[in-house]
Amino acid sequence: MRIGIDMMGGDYAPQEAVKGVLQYLQSSSPVVPLTLIGDEQPVRSLFQDIPEILRFVHAPEIIGMNEHATRALKEKPESSIAKGFKLLAAGEIDAFVSAGNTGAMMVGTFYNIKSIEGVLRPTISTLMPQINGGYSLILDVGLNADCKAENLFQFAVLGSLYAQHILKIEDPRVALLNIGEEEGKGNLLAQAAYPLLKASPQIHFIGNIEGRDILTGKADVMVTEGFTGNVLLKMAESLYDVATHRGFGEDEYFQRFHYENYGGTPILGVSKPVIIGHGISGAAAFRNMIVLAQKMLESDLLSKMKASFVI
Amino acid sequence: MRIGIDMMGGDYAPQEAVKGVLQYLQSSSPVVPLTLIGDEQPVRSLFQDIPEILRFVHAPEIIGMNEHATRALKEKPESSIAKGFKLLAAGEIDAFVSAGNTGAMMVGTFYNIKSIEGVLRPTISTLMPQINGGYSLILDVGLNADCKAENLFQFAVLGSLYAQHILKIEDPRVALLNIGEEEGKGNLLAQAAYPLLKASPQIHFIGNIEGRDILTGKADVMVTEGFTGNVLLKMAESLYDVATHRGFGEDEYFQRFHYENYGGTPILGVSKPVIIGHGISGAAAFRNMIVLAQKMLESDLLSKMKASFVI
Numbered sequence: 195m196r197i198g199i200d201m202m203g204g205d206y207a208p209q210e211a212v213k214g215v216l217q218y219l220q221s222s223s224p225v226v227p228l229t230l231i232g233d234e235q236p237v238r239s240l241f242q243d244i245p246e247i248l249r250f251v252h253a254p255e256i257i258g259m260n261e262h263a264t265r266a267l268k269e270k271p272e273s274s275i276a277k278g279f280k281l282l283a284a285g286e287i288d289a290f291v292s293a294g295n296t297g298a299m300m301v302g303t304f305y306n307i308k309s310i311e312g313v314l315r316p317t318i319s320t321l322m323p324q325i326n327g328g329y330s331l332i333l334d335v336g337l338n339a340d341c342k343a344e345n346l347f348q349f350a351v352l353g354s355l356y357a358q359h360i361l362k363i364e365d366p367r368v369a370l371l372n373i374g375e376e377e378g379k380g381n382l383l384a385q386a387a388y389p390l391l392k393a394s395p396q397i398h399f400i401g402n403i404e405g406r407d408i409l410t411g412k413a414d415v416m417v418t419e420g421f422t423g424n425v426l427l428k429m430a431e432s433l434y435d436v437a438t439h440r441g442f443g444e445d446e447y448f449q450r451f452h453y454e455n456y457g458g459t460p461i462l463g464v465s466k467p468v469i470i471g472h473g474i475s476g477a478a479a480f481r482n483m484i485v486l487a488q489k490m491l492e493s494d495l496l497s498k499m500k501a502s503f504v505i
Numbered sequence: 506m507r508i509g510i511d512m513m514g515g516d517y518a519p520q521e522a523v524k525g526v527l528q529y530l531q532s533s534s535p536v537v538p539l540t541l542i543g544d545e546q547p548v549r550s551l552f553q554d555i556p557e558i559l560r561f562v563h564a565p566e567i568i569g570m571n572e573h574a575t576r577a578l579k580e581k582p583e584s585s586i587a588k589g590f591k592l593l594a595a596g597e598i599d600a601f602v603s604a605g606n607t608g609a610m611m612v613g614t615f616y617n618i619k620s621i622e623g624v625l626r627p628t629i630s631t632l633m634p635q636i637n638g639g640y641s642l643i644l645d646v647g648l649n650a651d652c653k654a655e656n657l658f659q660f661a662v663l664g665s666l667y668a669q670h671i672l673k674i675e676d677p678r679v680a681l682l683n684i685g686e687e688e689g690k691g692n693l694l695a696q697a698a699y700p701l702l703k704a705s706p707q708i709h710f711i712g713n714i715e716g717r718d719i720l721t722g723k724a725d726v727m728v729t730e731g732f733t734g735n736v737l738l739k740m741a742e743s744l745y746d747v748a749t750h751r752g753f754g755e756d757e758y759f760q761r762f763h764y765e766n767y768g769g770t771p772i773l774g775v776s777k778p779v780i781i782g783h784g785i786s787g788a789a790a791f792r793n794m795i796v797l798a799q800k801m802l803e804s805d806l807l808s809k810m811k812a813s814f815v816i
Contacts, residue, residue, distance in 0.1 A: 325750050336684055339692035373647055373735040381650035381732045405739030409747055421692045422733045424684040428716030429737065433744075436720055439636050440758050447751050 196249075197487045198287030201232030202256045202274040203294025204475045208232055211293070212240040214480020219245055221481065226488050229287050231274045253277040259473055263297030267305070275299065279306035282466055289487035291458065293471030293479065300337065300461070300470075307464045310496075312503030315341070316463030317349045317420075318470070319356065320427045323450035324411040331357050332371070332408070332416040333462070336424035343386035346370070346417050347394065351502055352462040353415040354397045359493040360486070361414070365398050369413035371422065372402035383419060391417070396502060457482025465496060507560075508798045509598030512543030513567045513585040514605025515786045519543055522604070523551040525791020530556055532792065537799050540598050542585045564588040570784055574608030578616070586610065590617040593777055600798035602769065604782030604790065611648065611772070611781075618775045621807075623814030626652070627774030628660045628731075629781070630667065631738045634761035635722040642668050643682075643719070643727040644773070647735035654697035657681070657728050658705065662813055663773040664726040665708045670804040671797070672725070676709050680724035682733065683713035694730060702728070707813060768793030776807060 199215065201208040211232075219225055227247050230237055234252040238244065255273035257266040267276050275294050279302040281287045292299055309316055319333035333349045334341070350368050357366035370391055372380040377388055379402060391399045403412050408426065418426075430451055437448035457479045458471035467490040469483045490496070510526065512519040522543075530536055538558050541548055545563040549555065566584040568577040578587050586605050590613040592598045603610055620627055630644035644660045645652070661679050668677035681702055683691040688699055690713060702710045714723050719737065729737075741762055748759035768790045769782035778801040780794045801807070 325747055339684060339695075371736060373650060373732055373739075381730075384650075384732070405736035405741075406743040408736075408740050409743060418736075419692075421684055421695070422736055425682060425716035425719075425729075425733055425737065426740065428684075429719050429740070430716075432717040432720060436636055436758075440753070440756055442751070442753055442756070445751055445753070447747075 195491050196227045196229055196287050197484055197491070198229040198231055198278050198281050198290045199480070199484065200274045200278050200290070200292030200294050201230050201237045202253070203292040204471060205259070205473050206476060207293065208237050208240060210476045211480050212237065213477035214484065215248070217477055217481040218484045219247065222485060222488070226491070228484070229281065231278050231281070251277060251281065257295045257298050259295050261295060261298070263295060263301040266295065267298055267301055275302055279303070282307060282468070288491055289467035289469070291469045291471070291480075291483045291487050293458065293473060293475035293483075296470055299468065303461050303464055303468045307466050307468060310463055310465050310500050310503055313348055313352070313463040315345045315348070316461050317352060318459045318461055319353060320430075320459055322408060322416070322430060323447060325409050325447065326411040328411070329361065330411070330414050330416060331361065332418065332423055332426065334418070334420040334423050335427040335459070336420045337461075338420040339424075340421075341383060341419035343383060343390055346383070346387040346419065347390040348463070350391055350397050350399070350415065350417045351394070352499060353417065355495065355498050355502060356460075356462060357414050359495045359498060360489050363414045366414035367400045368397045368415040368417065369400050369403040369407075371408075371416050371418040372404065375402050375404065377401070387417070453479065457486060460486065460490060463499070465500070467491060467496065506802050507538045507540055507598050508795055508802075509540040509542055509589050509592050509601045510791070510795065511585045511589050511601070511603030511605050512541050512548045513564065514603040515782060516570070516784050517787060518604065519548050519551060521787045522791050523548065524788035525795065526559070528788055528792040529795045530558065533796060533799070537802070539795070540592065542589050542592070562588060562592065568606045568609050570606055572606060572609070574606060574612040577606065578609055578612055586613055590614070593618060593779070599802055600778035600780070602780045602782070602791075602794045602798050604769065604784060604786035604794075607781055610779065614772050614775055614779045618777050618779060621774055621776050621811050621814050624659055624663070624774040626656050626659070627772050628663060629770045629772055630664060631741075631770055633719060633727070633741060634758060636720050636758065637722040639722070640672065640761075641722070641725050641727060642672065643729065643734055643737065645729070645731040645734050646738040646770070647731045648772075649731040650735075651732075652694060652730035654694060654701055657694070657698040657730065658701040659774070661702055661708050661710070661726065661728045662705070663810060664728065666806065666809050666813060667771075667773060668725050670806045670809060671800050674725045677725035678711045679708045679726040679728065680711050680714040680718075682719075682727050682729040684715065686713050686715065688712070698728070764790065768797060771797065771801060774810070776811070778802060778807065
């Protein structure tokens with residue numbers, strides 16, 4: 195088991211990536227071998243000693259945060275992102291973590307890593323802090339701006355497995371985000387998705403939830419299309435700043451909206467763990483992303499997802 | 506000029522409606538004549554003296570908060586909502602305010618009050634408290650769960666006029682709620698709406714805004730379809746409870762998310778002012794709804810909207 199880390203991704207790379215690796219090595223047990231992908235000398239020079247568990251792969255090129263994803267991947271085969279995906283596809287690493295160009299991470303995933311057979315559209319999720327403690331998963335949060343009912347159903351299955359095996363929630367309650375509580379409410383998409391969710395023996399579907407329930411612990415997994423989900427994700431992220439502005443930045447609950455505290459989001463529905471971090475990721479976010487990749491590998495989440503989509 | 510009020514609508518009617526009327530009469534200047542529609546004796550008995558400016562219209566039937574809208578309106582012609590719309594259609598009142606059954610208010614509006622000529626779909630909006638002070642308008646917030654680009658464009662025109670004449674914002678900045686900042690981003694609907702908004706000389710379009718901008722004062726009018734808008738409205742409403750739960754219920758900013766403090770929402774795009782309040786409306790919400798109706802009449806907003814849709 196080996197996790198690959200893009201050391202050049204994110205606004206504070208490679209310094210924060212290195213700090214995150216060190217935090218991971220100090221705070222986690224057992225630790226997994228890591229492959230650090232990036233401009234080798236500068237990255238090495240940031241370590242005082244090189245722990246034995248680290249391996250380096252030199253990647254002299256960098257894909258900038260605002261570069262065109264497809265073009266950059268094509269024109270920069272020696273970039274840390276392009277190399278990371280090559281290593282992942284070849285099985286030299288088992289998971290890949292980056293806080294770099296999100297578009298390039300998406301395109302890299304789709305070009306290099308197969309979708310799980312039967313999954314129509316991979317998805318990304320975020321953790322929404324709940325007022326009564328813990329987190330609920332909401333998905334999709336932006337990968338799929340236009341969805342069909344079948345996509346929402348598959349997001350529910352993927353999210354439910356993630357909640358079960360990574361968040362350790364037994365029998366996670368899955369809800370459809372909607373604009374009314376009763377069956378039959380909603381836009382055409384929600385109306386079409388509801389019966390698919392209701393009929394499935396694979397998930398514990400509790401029905402519709404509304405906007406007021408997003409933070410109140412009513413559901414463990416909340417399913418929606420990527421437009422509404424992305425707007426909610428970004429609005430939720432802004433709540434930490436809002437609270438800080440009002441002088442409540444130290445509040446434990448509002449702090450949980452701070453991106454740093456939970457790290458990155460995995461692309462669900464592809465056959466290997468790929469975790470994408472926020473551009474502003476600091477050391478804690480890098481550490482958390484490595485921990486998440488480790489959990490995904492140790493729980494064998496991907497095999498469970500694959501088994502769920504066998505026809 | 507005369508405003509009609511449904512005295513039987515809302516969870517705390519008629520007591521809170523009566524208190525709201527009294528608050529309005531005490532705090533506003535000049536006051537507009539009011540027509541109180543409801544079960545006359547119980548309503549009258551809640552006043553110590555009857556101010557001369559009040560007129561009563563007896564409506565012995567009540568439409569419950571959970572009744573089927575169309576059926577209830579048909580079967581209860583003597584209800585306060587049915588009577589209110591008859592008075593409004595006949596010109597005996599110039600605006601109608603209710604905190605009653607939202608569905609019945611919608612159906613009543615569409616059956617009795619014409620849309621403004623050229624408006625494809627009337628819309629409802631809400632005020633989103635901004636961290637730097639003031640409010641921005643977001644629409645649609647639930648009347649139109651599925652929209653076409655042309656609908657979003659018309660919401661922008663209606664919202665811009667409302668912001669200008671009611672919120673008194675000169676040259677309101679109109680933005681398209683989206684999942685990326687650049688033109689071309691978004692779901693199919695947002696991609697199609699952007700050029701319509703950009704090309705219009707009727708509005709001051711500033712481009713896309715994202716979820717993180719909803720509370721930060723970046724735009725005065727934010728346009729989206731009724732699914733996303735409704736989820737955001739209800740999530741925003743929950744922020745007051747969240748803040749209270751964390752011990753910040755007294756914070757001035759979070760208090761502004763409390764529904765009570767801004768009252769109801771007008772149906773925009775119909776030819777007369779109809780204002781719908783939250784079921785939990787208390788006295789202040791009733792007063793604020795009456796004030797809003799008065800502003801809509803005094804500013805002659807409806808004529809300005811009609812003029813905007815003349816082809």
